[in-house]
Amino acid sequence: MSDAAHTEMWEKLNLDISAHEGLLEVLGKFYGDIYLSQENRLNGMEYLDFVLSEVHGLRIKEIQDAKATGKKVIGTFCVFVPEELTLAANAIHVGLCSGADAGTDEAEKLVPRNTCALIKSFIGFKLARICPFTESCDLVVGETTCDGKKKAYEAFGKLVPMHVMEVPQTKTTDAKQLFKAEVLRYKEALEELTGVKITVENLRKSISVVNEKRKALQRLSRLRAADPAPISGRDALLINQVSFYDEPERFTQSINTLCDQIEERIAQGGGVVPAGTKRLLLSGCPMAVPNWKLPYVMESSNAVIVGEESCIGSRNVRDLVDDSADTIEGMLDALVDRYMKIDCACFTPNDERMVNVQNMVKDLNADGVVHYALSFCQPYAHEAIKLQDVLSQKGIPMLSVETGYSMEDVEQLKTRVEAFVEMLD
Amino acid sequence: MSDAAHTEMWEKLNLDISAHEGLLEVLGKFYGDIYLSQENRLNGMEYLDFVLSEVHGLRIKEIQDAKATGKKVIGTFCVFVPEELTLAANAIHVGLCSGADAGTDEAEKLVPRNTCALIKSFIGFKLARICPFTESCDLVVGETTCDGKKKAYEAFGKLVPMHVMEVPQTKTTDAKQLFKAEVLRYKEALEELTGVKITVENLRKSISVVNEKRKALQRLSRLRAADPAPISGRDALLINQVSFYDEPERFTQSINTLCDQIEERIAQGGGVVPAGTKRLLLSGCPMAVPNWKLPYVMESSNAVIVGEESCIGSRNVRDLVDDSADTIEGMLDALVDRYMKIDCACFTPNDERMVNVQNMVKDLNADGVVHYALSFCQPYAHEAIKLQDVLSQKGIPMLSVETGYSMEDVEQLKTRVEAFVEMLD
Numbered sequence: 001m002s003d004a005a006h007t008e009m010w011e012k013l014n015l016d017i018s019a020h021e022g023l024l025e026v027l028g029k030f031y032g033d034i035y036l037s038q039e040n041r042l043n044g045m046e047y048l049d050f051v052l053s054e055v056h057g058l059r060i061k062e063i064q065d066a067k068a069t070g071k072k073v074i075g076t077f078c079v080f081v082p083e084e085l086t087l088a089a090n091a092i093h094v095g096l097c098s099g100a101d102a103g104t105d106e107a108e109k110l111v112p113r114n115t116c117a118l119i120k121s122f123i124g125f126k127l128a129r130i131c132p133f134t135e136s137c138d139l140v141v142g143e144t145t146c147d148g149k150k151k152a153y154e155a156f157g158k159l160v161p162m163h164v165m166e167v168p169q170t171k172t173t174d175a176k177q178l179f180k181a182e183v184l185r186y187k188e189a190l191e192e193l194t195g196v197k198i199t200v201e202n203l204r205k206s207i208s209v210v211n212e213k214r215k216a217l218q219r220l221s222r223l224r225a226a227d228p229a230p231i232s233g234r235d236a237l238l239i240n241q242v243s244f245y246d247e248p249e250r251f252t253q254s255i256n257t258l259c260d261q262i263e264e265r266i267a268q269g270g271g272v273v274p275a276g277t278k279r280l281l282l283s284g285c286p287m288a289v290p291n292w293k294l295p296y297v298m299e300s301s302n303a304v305i306v307g308e309e310s311c312i313g314s315r316n317v318r319d320l321v322d323d324s325a326d327t328i329e330g331m332l333d334a335l336v337d338r339y340m341k342i343d344c345a346c347f348t349p350n351d352e353r354m355v356n357v358q359n360m361v362k363d364l365n366a367d368g369v370v371h372y373a374l375s376f377c378q379p380y381a382h383e384a385i386k387l388q389d390v391l392s393q394k395g396i397p398m399l400s401v402e403t404g405y406s407m408e409d410v411e412q413l414k415t416r417v418e419a420f421v422e423m424l425d
Numbered sequence: 426m427s428d429a430a431h432t433e434m435w436e437k438l439n440l441d442i443s444a445h446e447g448l449l450e451v452l453g454k455f456y457g458d459i460y461l462s463q464e465n466r467l468n469g470m471e472y473l474d475f476v477l478s479e480v481h482g483l484r485i486k487e488i489q490d491a492k493a494t495g496k497k498v499i500g501t502f503c504v505f506v507p508e509e510l511t512l513a514a515n516a517i518h519v520g521l522c523s524g525a526d527a528g529t530d531e532a533e534k535l536v537p538r539n540t541c542a543l544i545k546s547f548i549g550f551k552l553a554r555i556c557p558f559t560e561s562c563d564l565v566v567g568e569t570t571c572d573g574k575k576k577a578y579e580a581f582g583k584l585v586p587m588h589v590m591e592v593p594q595t596k597t598t599d600a601k602q603l604f605k606a607e608v609l610r611y612k613e614a615l616e617e618l619t620g621v622k623i624t625v626e627n628l629r630k631s632i633s634v635v636n637e638k639r640k641a642l643q644r645l646s647r648l649r650a651a652d653p654a655p656i657s658g659r660d661a662l663l664i665n666q667v668s669f670y671d672e673p674e675r676f677t678q679s680i681n682t683l684c685d686q687i688e689e690r691i692a693q694g695g696g697v698v699p700a701g702t703k704r705l706l707l708s709g710c711p712m713a714v715p716n717w718k719l720p721y722v723m724e725s726s727n728a729v730i731v732g733e734e735s736c737i738g739s740r741n742v743r744d745l746v747d748d749s750a751d752t753i754e755g756m757l758d759a760l761v762d763r764y765m766k767i768d769c770a771c772f773t774p775n776d777e778r779m780v781n782v783q784n785m786v787k788d789l790n791a792d793g794v795v796h797y798a799l800s801f802c803q804p805y806a807h808e809a810i811k812l813q814d815v816l817s818q819k820g821i822p823m824l825s826v827e828t829g830y831s832m833e834d835v836e837q838l839k840t841r842v843e844a845f846v847e848m849l850d
Binding site: 155 | 534539569573577578582593599771800
């Protein structure tokens with residue numbers, strides 16, 4: 001696809017061409033510095049490099065071509081929106097979370113300054129007209145997982161066609177019942193938008209597609225238990241990030257191919273870092289593209305990241321949907337059961353997350369945990385305090401980091417992370 | 426009650442006597458400066474002065490005496506906890522929100538620094554052992570109305586016996602169903618704690634008691650439409666604050682007596698300020714005792730406050746419970762209907778609040794609105810932006826204030842409020 005064809009497509013999507021050009025330039029440079037500079041990368045990562053280089057290009061072209069045939073595009077911000085339903089309705093499911101500051105001044109006219117960078121970012125990207133995914137959406141689906149997003153959708157809903165799902169705050173039977181009603185409401189909204197009825201057949205197929213995607217990511221996660229670490233945390237994060245953008249079956253196949261290579265590497269005793277390199281679990285808020293700051297800092301501090309305990313990570317991958325049901329009702333119940341297992345900080349008390357983090361530390365042979373809370377993210381900031389308490393009782397070291405998307409604190413973060421890694425000796 | 430008897434009681438409650446002494450001293454001085462210095466106060470306010478002077482004394486004595494007879498005490502932080510059920514179970518219902526910085530350093534070990542002052546305050550008061558209400562509680566009831574409180578209760582629940590109610594985030598039929606289940610769960614918790622079965626008879630009585638309290642406060646609110654304003658906003662706020670502490674029937678009677686005096690004053694054309702004084706509606710977050718900073722600033726700026734659009738104000742008073750049901754089921758439905766009308770910023774989209782504010786401006790003949798958001802309160806900070814937009818379209822001036830409990834910004838607030846009031850001319 002030529003540059004001119006790209007530009008023409010972006011113009012049709014009403015992007016601000018010059019601002020978008022600026023974004024791609026920064027993104028490209030950032031990717032070069034943080035990703036392409038890595039040594040010992042596996043061949044399979046070329047797929048990821050390609051996807052990322054064409055994330056606003058060929059992938060958008062594919063989406064536009066699909067739209068031309070009548071397919072609809074659904075944008076989401078959260079792992080609580082069941083991708084299985086979207087795919088069953090023959091629609092495309094994409095993540096819209098953004099990991100860079102853009103349009104922040106304008107965004108702060110719509111949401112308070114004390115709002116986390118992720119929220120300001122998706123609003124800023126819309127206002128600055130630099131996100132071709134957002135511009136491709138026929139419906140944007142929000143949820144009530146935190147005060148910041150819940151209230152931001154009221155403003156965002158004036159800019160895009162919006163559907164908000166209520167995610168409950170406890171896991172009582174009645175709360176699950178409310179979530180089931182919301183899953184049904186989403187199903188109906190999809191059927192109305194796409195004109196496609198969700199049936200036992202198409203839902204069975206999509207449950208399988210998404211389960212296979214999650215299984216590939218689980219396989220990748222398990223392989224990272226090896227010492228030396230066979231893949232960098234940056235690359236693994238990128239894979240999880242791309243899982244929100246790319247066509248799911250192609251993605252699954254590519255990740256399984258990559259996992260084959262990782263298995264070979266492990267069999268040969270190879271790795272991306274020397275054996276014995278300090279191993280860190282990254283835990284907390286999701287990191288959207290191109291929010292690679294903290295992983296880069298961590299992996300430039302004589303350490304390797306062996307797991308992402310995050311929505312763009314294990315929280316989206318841990319549980320599969322039971323595929324044994326053969327009625328719509330039974331399949332929806334299976335979806336509700338699976339989604340209500342998610343250990344998001346939006347729940348109270350969410351003690352299962354405390355257990356899950358410890359299990360990941362054990363399973364992945366991590367030496368310590370770096371907890372990442374986006375500044376002004378209240379749910380994860382609270383759980384950082386709770387987790388520190390729980391881990392310290394178990395003798396697991398944890399560093400608590402609060403940061404946003406600005407690069408101003410990189411040196412300060414580096415000093416703190418280096419000191420933490422040294423302390424692990 | 427002698428000073429020694431007070432002190433003995435506080436010692437039994439395990440208060441930190443010297444820290445508590447310090448609190449009372451500050452509170453007394455503050456009350457003198459902000460309340461007792463006012464001119465043209467009605468005789469009926471003596472009841473309030475007395476209640477406040479004895480809020481940690483005689484009222485606690487009453488509560489302790491009641492406990493000695495087997496009564497239980499329920500502490501709450503939110504107007505979503507149905508007082509009707511508490512009273513039906515023959516228990517005492519008190520508010521535990523605090524309006525002063527105390528124990529903040531200790532509180533910040535349990536909750537993030539970026540937490541609103543109200544939350545840090547109730548935790549700080551507990552940790553510093555200076556709140557005899559908290560120490561008197563047999564059960565503390567939290568709710569999930571904001572991320573800050575929802576997650577803070579996880580830490581607070583380790584310090585006190587805690588029950589958390591889920592308040593939904595939308596007002597769909599299914600969300601109301603969840604709230605109904607939570608109301609039932611609270612009823613059962615009360616019955617277990619008190620050993621009192623909630624019946625048609627005792628619930629009918631308590632619905633009437635609470636309705637009468639709300640009617641007295643509605644009557645007060647209506648009288649404030651008069652020009653000149655018959656009562657200061659500070660005094661009206663105090664009345665609303667005391668409604669969370671005092672015995673409800675005594676409170677209702679006292680407020681009705683005060684309203685009689687206000688009616689006389691209005692009939693004589695009298696007021697607490699000259700006719701034509703600029704009239705402000707105070708809107709937003711609740712103000713707990715002794716958080717009188719902003720009302721004092723406003724009423725020291727050639728203006729009078731004519732309404733509090735707040736949980737400690739109209740949000741707790743606007744709606745009555747339909748008392749026509751004659752089964753427990755029907756009465757619980759009536760409670761759910763009433764509580765789910767509350768226009769809290771925890772709901773999305775909560776457009777009814779935008780309408781209610783405009784109605785209050787009209788009904789109370791306000792010249793402008795001062796919106797108050799506690800720093801780090803995300804729900805009200807979002808709605809401040811939304812409300813400003815709605816009001817500006819209607820030509821209603823609004824000043825948006827964000828502040829905490831510190832006195833550091835008093836002069837800055839005064840400058841802003843004075844400029845706003847001048848602009849109303």
